[in-house]
Amino acid sequence: MIPLCVPEIKGNEWKYIKECLDTNWVSSVGSYVDKFERDFAKFVGANSAVVNVNGTSALHLALKVLGIEEGDEVIVPSMTFIAPVNAVKYVGAEPVFVDICRDTFVMDAEKIEELITQKTKAILPVHIYGNIVDMDKVMEIANKYNLYVIEDATESLGSIYKGKHTGTIGHIGCFSFNGNKLITTGAGGMLVTNDKELSERAKFLSTQAKVTLENKGFYHSDIGFNFRMPNILAAMGCAQLENIEEYIEVKRKNAFIYNELLKDIKNITLPVEKPQTKNVFWLYSILIEDGFPVSRDELIKIMYEAGIETRPFFTPVHTMPSYLNCRCGDLSVTQEVSSKGINLPSSVSLKQENIEKVCEVIKILGKKL
Known part of the structure; x- marks a missing residue:
């Protein structure tokens, strides 16, 4: 795994x-x-x-x-x-x-x-x-x-x-x-x-x-x-x-490898790095859009069967029993992103061949379009 x-x-x-x-x-x-x-x-x-x-x-x-x-x-x-x-x-x-x-x-x-x-x-x-x-x-x-x-x-x-x-x-x-x-x-x-x-x-x-x-x-x-x-x-x-600078560079390098391997797949949204910022990409996170052949949750299951651990985005807290009555604004983007987001393997010890295996599963599914 x-x-x-x-x-x-x-x-x-x-x-x-x-x-x-x-x-x-x-x-x-x-x-x-x-x-x-x-x-x-x-x-x-x-x-x-x-x-x-x-x-x-x-x-x-x-x-x-x-x-x-x-x-x-x-x-x-x-x-x-x-x-x-x-x-x-x-x-x-x-x-x-x-x-x-x-x-x-x-x-x-x-x-x-x-x-x-x-x-x-x-x-x-x-x-x-x-x-x-x-x-x-x-x-x-x-x-x-x-x-x-x-x-x-x-x-x-x-x-x-x-x-x-x-x-x-x-x-x-x-x-x-x-x-x-x-x-x-x-x-x-x-x-x-x-x-x-x-x-x-x-x-x-x-x-x-x-x-x-x-x-x-x-x-x-x-x-x-x-x-x-x-x-x-x-x-x-x-x-x-003492090793944090090395860990940061590894995280960023792995994110750029993910970006390169996934950039041409339709109906997924990759993470961004805004101008004047440096994203550490603690978890490499993408959105599985509506046109992709499988849903986010189906992808999580397929990944697991392929020996790959992933995790969905956080469930919105305002939907939890203790917070149902809290004041809020329009949370439509929160609802949508939460339902489509998936975190891919992101350990510092992650090897390029691991990233390639993860991306290959997504690529094979994407080719069904």
């Missing part, structure tokens, strides 16, 4: 983790925690970074430190992994769903303003599959209405928008290091910001709002969270980060 997206572990992971085991520094205090934060902030070009136990906790923490609370509204896309929407509910706020762009599959910034009310406190763009939201427009709207912007960059680590890494353009950016992400710590996340006060507040709340007294006792001045990343996972993150 050619997997959809699996981790690449080839560097100093064993060495750094063994050091944690040899020294007993395996929990949330240790040199690798600080190093991972410093190295990650440097890589993305942020002033500071705060490690978290996963990407969802980073999103939750971001909303919390910005003071988003019950009665507030946050504008989010419906076609996304459910984590950012759930995080909005964690703080008692309400998600408001905005439609997406058909070519990039991300939040349509042109449709945000019509959804803003006096309750709106933040915009939460999600850069899915490596694609990038039009952040100039998002920030223009946010500045006009005095709104916060929290970027969910969990799937776009390495993507660049007009010279800046995704996650560093809004007030706060959040990343995930789940096993299928560009770099992994098994589980883990990161919050980045250029605002020192927000960073310090995030670090404080993520460590149970703990103050160490003179007698070494603990005092808690606020309700905090146990969102700390263990040193042993941070050690893996440091090792992974």
Whole structure:
């Protein structure tokens, strides 16, 4: 089976983790925690970074430190992994769903303003599959209405928008290091910001709002969270980060191979890279249009029978039981793209012959036209 997206572990992971085991520094205090934060902030070009136990906790923490609370509204896309929407509910706020762009599959910034009310406190763009939201427009709207912007960059680590890494353009950016992400710590996340006060507040709340007294006792001045990343996972993150530039280039090279092999097949839509952006193509994602000989779901089944793992695009969150009554705009593009989208194998370890096998299945089907 050619997997959809699996981790690449080839560097100093064993060495750094063994050091944690040899020294007993395996929990949330240790040199690798600080190093991972410093190295990650440097890589993305942020002033500071705060490690978290996963990407969802980073999103939750971001909303919390910005003071988003019950009665507030946050504008989010419906076609996304459910984590950012759930995080909005964690703080008692309400998600408001905005439609997406058909070519990039991300939040349509042109449709945000019509959804803003006096309750709106933040915009939460999600850069899915490596694609990038039009952040100039998002920030223009946010500045006009005095709104916060929290970027969910969990799937776009390495993507660049007009010279800046995704996650560093809004007030706060959040990343995930789940096993299928560009770099992994098994589980883990990161919050980045250029605002020192927000960073310090995030670090404080993520460590149970703990103050160490003179007698070494603990005092808690606020309700905090146990969102700390263990040193042993941070050690893996440091090792992974050492190879991130290579991983990015492999992802992009593989996407260009896909593009070349699939460009002449009718009734499929390939991913794009907008001017002044650099798409990391975390997952190589295409649309199976109406004129193609088989449907998206039929293709998934055919691929599986050929030993190829694929995955459909995210099911729109506004169709989930917990979110049926949320306010939203016209989500017709969301509905269409979700029903036609498929993610193809995209591991860093993917070989050209694997890509050729995937594309050959699509080509054979396409010839039935």
